[in-house]
Amino acid sequence: MSFRLDIALIHYPVVNKKQEIVGSAVTNLDIHDIARAGRTFGVRTYWVVTPYEQQQELTASIADHWTKGYGGTVNPDRADALSIIQIRTSIEQVLADMSEQDRQPPLVVATSASRLCKKMSYAALQNELQQGQPILLLLGTAWGLAPQVIELADVALPPIMGSMGAGTYNHLSVRSAASICLDRLCGHRED
Amino acid sequence: MSFRLDIALIHYPVVNKKQEIVGSAVTNLDIHDIARAGRTFGVRTYWVVTPYEQQQELTASIADHWTKGYGGTVNPDRADALSIIQIRTSIEQVLADMSEQDRQPPLVVATSASRLCKKMSYAALQNELQQGQPILLLLGTAWGLAPQVIELADVALPPIMGSMGAGTYNHLSVRSAASICLDRLCGHRED
Numbered sequence: 046m047s048f049r050l051d052i053a054l055i056h057y058p059v060v061n062k063k064q065e066i067v068g069s070a071v072t073n074l075d076i077h078d079i080a081r082a083g084r085t086f087g088v089r090t091y092w093v094v095t096p097y098e099q100q101q102e103l104t105a106s107i108a109d110h111w112t113k114g115y116g117g118t119v120n121p122d123r124a125d126a127l128s129i130i131q132i133r134t135s136i137e138q139v140l141a142d143m144s145e146q147d148r149q150p151p152l153v154v155a156t157s158a159s160r161l162c163k164k165m166s167y168a169a170l171q172n173e174l175q176q177g178q179p180i181l182l183l184l185g186t187a188w189g190l191a192p193q194v195i196e197l198a199d200v201a202l203p204p205i206m207g208s209m210g211a212g213t214y215n216h217l218s219v220r221s222a223a224s225i226c227l228d229r230l231c232g233h234r235e236d
Numbered sequence: 237m238s239f240r241l242d243i244a245l246i247h248y249p250v251v252n253k254k255q256e257i258v259g260s261a262v263t264n265l266d267i268h269d270i271a272r273a274g275r276t277f278g279v280r281t282y283w284v285v286t287p288y289e290q291q292q293e294l295t296a297s298i299a300d301h302w303t304k305g306y307g308g309t310v311n312p313d314r315a316d317a318l319s320i321i322q323i324r325t326s327i328e329q330v331l332a333d334m335s336e337q338d339r340q341p342p343l344v345v346a347t348s349a350s351r352l353c354k355k356m357s358y359a360a361l362q363n364e365l366q367q368g369q370p371i372l373l374l375l376g377t378a379w380g381l382a383p384q385v386i387e388l389a390d391v392a393l394p395p396i397m398g399s400m401g402a403g404t405y406n407h408l409s410v411r412s413a414a415s416i417c418l419d420r421l422c423g424h425r426e427d
Binding site: 074077078082087166205214215216217218220222227228229231234235 | 276396408409419422426
């Protein structure tokens with residue numbers, strides 16, 4: 046069966062280095078890399094969430110170039126990846142759209158480089174996916190999801206940590222973190 | 237114990253879309269994202285391999301900005317990540333330097349989005365790492381490692397595939413592929 050797994054890249058509200066609430070700018074590589082990983086691992090929709098109209102227009106023009114414009118004709122694989130993108134103003138809007146589509150609200154899952162309460166393991170979340178539960182995975186830009194977003198989530202995945210020998214450094218880009226999350230949840234491992 | 241795992245990002249020789257041998261340009265995000273993932277997962281050295289002098293200078297100036305320059309003072313975590321970078325002209329030069337450092341040649345591991353001969357599973361490679369074997373993981377830019385690089389490798393990892401439901405799409409960015417590879421080899425999973 047195909048999973049009902051969506052991801053949302055949040056540009057507001059997120060925190061900066063000083064843990065202040067800010068809005069971040071959409072970047073071209075976040076759009077491409079996360080769409081390609083999403084498409085590889087069977088993500089249904091990759092929601093790009095920003096309240097800023099100009100940022101929404103920029104995102105749409107990038108996605109359109111690769112799905113409807115010249116980009117897609119020279120690189121159909123990229124068109125395929127970027128076709129899973131939808132742009133929304135807020136997480137609430139994403140939740141409303143998913144709830145309508147699935148006739149039930151998704152399980153909302155926060156990700157963070159820190160340990161959070163209401164932890165759910167990768168194995169438990171994988172089980173939810175396999176049971177057909179619609180899931181929305183929230184990914185934060187800048188220094189991560191704002192407290193009110195984490196508050197809104199039903200559960201949180203544990204942080205991605207390296208090997209014991211590597212210590213506690215875990216400052217991954219959101220592109221790397223998204224890729225690893227998706228591989229842990231949906232990757233098929235060949236022996 | 238700490239692993240003896242190095243990674244090399246190859247900018248020449250790689251192939252383009254038509255499978256012709258080309259050299260690619262170094263990109264800022266490849267430097268940052270892969271260094272951050274490398275540092276997180278305990279990579280010893282991240283070799284940036286390019287024969288082009290101007291590209292070597294560009295790479296050095298980015299790395300220096302974050303390790304010795306202003307960047308490192310405002311973001312010490314980034315300095316920490318980029319400190320694992322070394323620039324070399326060729327894979328042969330990397331192999332010579334690693335062999336001297338470890339007093340034995342590394343096991344050279346190719347990565348590819350296609351199935352290659354001389355396959356080694358992630359579990360088997362993890363076992364080699366844990367036994368103390370020095371390992372060099374080769375990552376290709378553009379459309380991937382050139383045939384002569386794959387020929388030079390001792391073994392190859394299987395391609396990263398999504399879930400069954402997602403079909404056979406696996407066009408990941410090298411940043412995503414590197415992150416997933418390292419997590420599969422060295423990631424610590426919390427229950």
